[in-house]
Amino acid sequence: MPPIITLHGLSRHFGDKIAVDAIDLEIAPGTFLGFLGPNGAGKTTTVRMITGLLAPTAGDAEIAGHSIRREPVAVKRQIGVVPDTLALFDRLSLWEHLTLVGQVYGLSSTETESRATELLQLLGLWDDRATYAVDASHGMRKKLALAIALIHAPRILFLDEPFEGIDPIAGKVLRDLLRRLSQSGTTIFLTSHILEVVERLVDRLTIIVKGRIVLDDSLATLRQGGRSLEEIFIGAAGVDAAAGVELKWLGGE
Amino acid sequence: MIAAVFAPYQWRAQWRDLRQRGAWRGSNVATVIVLGIVGSMAQAGLSAAALAAIAAGDQATGLALAEAGLTGVLIAWIMLPVLVHSIAGGGAGVILQRLTQFPLSTPQVFTVGMVGTLIQPIYWVLILTSLLALAPLALAPRAGLALVAGLLYVVAVAVLSWAIGLAVGAVMSSRRGREIALTITAVLVFGFIPLLFGDFEHDGGQITFTLAKYEVVLLAPDAQSGLLLDVGRWMPAARIGAAARGEGAGWTLLALAAATAIGLCLSLVSLRRLITQPAQSLGSVRSRTSAITGLPGLPAVLGVPAMKEVRYLLRTLDALLAFAFAVIAAIWILIRPDDARLVLILCLPIIVLNEMVMPLNVFGLDGKAVDRYRLLPLSGAQVVLGKNIAFVLVLLLEFALPVLAGAWRAGVVFTTSALCAALAAVCLMMAWGNQVSVRSPAPRAFFNFDSKEQAGGILSMLGTILLWLVPFLLGLLARELGGHAALLAAEFLLLVAAASLYAATLPSAGRAFDARAEEMRARLAGQG
Numbered sequence: 001m002p003p004i005i006t007l008h009g010l011s012r013h014f015g016d017k018i019a020v021d022a023i024d025l026e027i028a029p030g031t032f033l034g035f036l037g038p039n040g041a042g043k044t045t046t047v048r049m050i051t052g053l054l055a056p057t058a059g060d061a062e063i064a065g066h067s068i069r070r071e072p073v074a075v076k077r078q079i080g081v082v083p084d085t086l087a088l089f090d091r092l093s094l095w096e097h098l099t100l101v102g103q104v105y106g107l108s109s110t111e112t113e114s115r116a117t118e119l120l121q122l123l124g125l126w127d128d129r130a131t132y133a134v135d136a137s138h139g140m141r142k143k144l145a146l147a148i149a150l151i152h153a154p155r156i157l158f159l160d161e162p163f164e165g166i167d168p169i170a171g172k173v174l175r176d177l178l179r180r181l182s183q184s185g186t187t188i189f190l191t192s193h194i195l196e197v198v199e200r201l202v203d204r205l206t207i208i209v210k211g212r213i214v215l216d217d218s219l220a221t222l223r224q225g226g227r228s229l230e231e232i233f234i235g236a237a238g239v240d241a242a243a244g245v246e247l248k249w250l251g252g253e
Numbered sequence: 254m255i256a257a258v259f260a261p262y263q264w265r266a267q268w269r270d271l272r273q274r275g276a277w278r279g280s281n282v283a284t285v286i287v288l289g290i291v292g293s294m295a296q297a298g299l300s301a302a303a304l305a306a307i308a309a310g311d312q313a314t315g316l317a318l319a320e321a322g323l324t325g326v327l328i329a330w331i332m333l334p335v336l337v338h339s340i341a342g343g344g345a346g347v348i349l350q351r352l353t354q355f356p357l358s359t360p361q362v363f364t365v366g367m368v369g370t371l372i373q374p375i376y377w378v379l380i381l382t383s384l385l386a387l388a389p390l391a392l393a394p395r396a397g398l399a400l401v402a403g404l405l406y407v408v409a410v411a412v413l414s415w416a417i418g419l420a421v422g423a424v425m426s427s428r429r430g431r432e433i434a435l436t437i438t439a440v441l442v443f444g445f446i447p448l449l450f451g452d453f454e455h456d457g458g459q460i461t462f463t464l465a466k467y468e469v470v471l472l473a474p475d476a477q478s479g480l481l482l483d484v485g486r487w488m489p490a491a492r493i494g495a496a497a498r499g500e501g502a503g504w505t506l507l508a509l510a511a512a513t514a515i516g517l518c519l520s521l522v523s524l525r526r527l528i529t530q531p532a533q534s535l536g537s538v539r540s541r542t543s544a545i546t547g548l549p550g551l552p553a554v555l556g557v558p559a560m561k562e563v564r565y566l567l568r569t570l571d572a573l574l575a576f577a578f579a580v581i582a583a584i585w586i587l588i589r590p591d592d593a594r595l596v597l598i599l600c601l602p603i604i605v606l607n608e609m610v611m612p613l614n615v616f617g618l619d620g621k622a623v624d625r626y627r628l629l630p631l632s633g634a635q636v637v638l639g640k641n642i643a644f645v646l647v648l649l650l651e652f653a654l655p656v657l658a659g660a661w662r663a664g665v666v667f668t669t670s671a672l673c674a675a676l677a678a679v680c681l682m683m684a685w686g687n688q689v690s691v692r693s694p695a696p697r698a699f700f701n702f703d704s705k706e707q708a709g710g711i712l713s714m715l716g717t718i719l720l721w722l723v724p725f726l727l728g729l730l731a732r733e734l735g736g737h738a739a740l741l742a743a744e745f746l747l748l749v750a751a752a753s754l755y756a757a758t759l760p761s762a763g764r765a766f767d768a769r770a771e772e773m774r775a776r777l778a779g780q781g
Contacts, residue, residue, distance in 0.1 A: 052627055087625040090622065092561065096561070100561050113544055129542060
């Protein structure tokens with residue numbers, strides 16, 4: 001089966017700084033990929049390039065057979081995204097966000113409202129549907145961004161740190177939902193720092209460090225020998241140089 | 254002192270900000286500074302004339318000129334925060350709301366904001382101008398007292414100008430405050446309606462206003478020559494002149510000290526509210542829970558984002574003010590048919606220019622959410638076109654009442670001509686505004702009449718205002734040459750030409766939107 005996501009030498013430079021350095025990656029349909037890396041490794045930059053939020057300096061990404069450089073609109077029809085910034089309109093209500101996005105993806109108003117109702121009820125947002133995004137809590141905003149990403153039933157889902165800042169109940173709802181989506185064949189590209197969650201969800205792991213992919217394999221293979229995901233991650237990413245520093249002045253009298 | 258800790262960082266942030274913002278906003282800052290230097294030179298001339306008059310023994314003229322200069326200082330201190338960052342507007346790299354994470358009292362936050370404002374070069378020009386305005390007082394009979402009063406006057410004016418800016422911001426950030434402010438505005442505006450029933454008469458140099466049996470002389474010929482000199486006498490600056498002559502100096506100093514204290518108190522109360530209370534939103538719960546639907550005849554990729562934008566625009570104060578103005582203009586046209594044509598051709602540009610920031614900065618209200626458009630399956634041209642459709646729809650709603658009233662009172666042909674002329678100007682504004690919006694967007698606030706950070710800067714705004722001369726002059730020429738039929742034909746052809754120009758420039762704006770994702774996001778997040 002041909003890959004549904006292919007990255008060819010994808011690079012991004014910010015002035016002299018190389019954020020992503022010519023990465024190549026192929027992801028089969030239905031994969032639940034955990035894309036991990038330390039802070040500043042290039043995770044968010046990669047997701048932003050693949051989803052059309054940031055132009056690559058070099059290389060290309062093919063999503064479901066469409067190039068993000070040449071056919072960005074065709075790519076966006078196939079994907080749902082929870083970006084790092086969430087990209088919510090401050091003065092639109094939760095309900096208005098979903099009805100706007102659903103119809104832009106070509107759903108009828110009836111279908112959009114039906115899906116919006118179900119999503120808001122599933123994510124525990126129904127009672128707050130009249131709240132403006134700017135007045136919503138961080139967790140509510142995260143859940144709204146997820147609902148927006150799902151409303152058009154995308155084939156591929158990109159989630160940039162979706163578990164940050166949400167409560168345990170919402171976390172469980174989100175985990176169950178993602179597991180169900182994965183089982184139904186949706187390809188999921190997840191970045192997260194919460195290794196326990198990643199460990200429970202993904203079937204393939206890619207680790208990026210300083211803009212380069214340093215590890216890419218199935219989770220089952222990586223865990224042979226009984227290593228935890230934390231050990232795998234630290235082994236691939238390297239120990240922080242500052243780990244030995246003691247702050248003796250902290251916590252004293 | 255806490256302000257001294259922040260000042261070096263504010264100083265660096267200011268220069269980095271100016272360097273990074275590039276030519277567009279650089280020109281904005283440069284324009285204000287050039288205007289300030291011109292004003293400062295004019296003040297120097299006025300002060301030199303005042304000094305010469307006092308030295309020549311004409312104390313009355315000298316002090317009158319000094320008072321006029323001090324009145325100019327008052328106006329400059331009031332106007333400047335409108336043109337550049339106000340004390341609460343995040344000038345010089347510090348957003349005051351972010352200081353609440355530190356253990357700082359409100360007076361300390363105010364001091365940091367004040368220092369951040371005063372280190373901007375334009376304020377140096379203003380301070381220099383203020384000192385120049387005080388110079389003639391050095392030759393006054395009671396020079397020492399006059400200089401102290403003059404300095405206190407400048408301090409009071411500066412503090413009160415900040416206090417007013419902060420108080421307006423605080424009032425506008427609460428829904429109840431906005432309702433009260435709008436009610437007061439409406440009462441004041443409608444209070445002028447009786448003027449519409451009266452008659453202004455010009456007779457020689459004299460202007461009189463008659464309402465029922467009462468007659469008021471507004472301007473007599475013999476007053477004209479002294480008008481400029483006497484401007485200052487109506488303002489607080491007159492008290493400084495009096496103090497310089499030794500009249501009521503104690504009361505003047507007391508009043509200025511009291512004004513400064515009141516300004517400080519008002520500033521602190523308003524600032525506390527601004528930094529601790531989030532702005533409350535416009536828009537009823539009913540409107541928030543109704544689905545956004547598209548427009549008949551338009552594909553969803555255009556109609557649905559356009560209707561989103563319509564809701565956004567209608568939730569701004571600018572739109573509310575435009576609707577209030579449209580209602581007043583329509584009433585005026587209906588009750589004063591003789592003025593109908595004049596009111597109609599004036600009210601349409603005023604409604605549009607009141608909302609000038611909408612076409613000049615179409616992504617300003619979106620902020621970082623501009624990314625959402627890039628995640629949706631829309632091309633850049635579709636995004637920009639949706640924004641423009643929304644603006645035109647809002648304008649047509651606002652135009653409806655005055656145009657209907659105009660069609661009745663000023664005639665269908667004239668009204669159609671005026672509407673064509675206005676829409677032609679709007680097309681030109683949008684053609685220009687789209688380019689500015691994608692190349693130099695700036696974040697906008699919903700709840701104040703935020704003229705500080707318009708995309709494209711002051712030159713762009715001035716150009717947009719002057720642009721209205723095109724349909725106006727064309728209309729005058731056409732009417733002189735061929736009457737109302739020629740007027741209609743000319744304005745219609747202008748509309749076709751302007752719409753063609755708009756259509757021709759839309760693709761380039763769309764391409765620029767697609768290509769400038771990162772820069773736009775950074776600017777709209779306030780980081781660019």
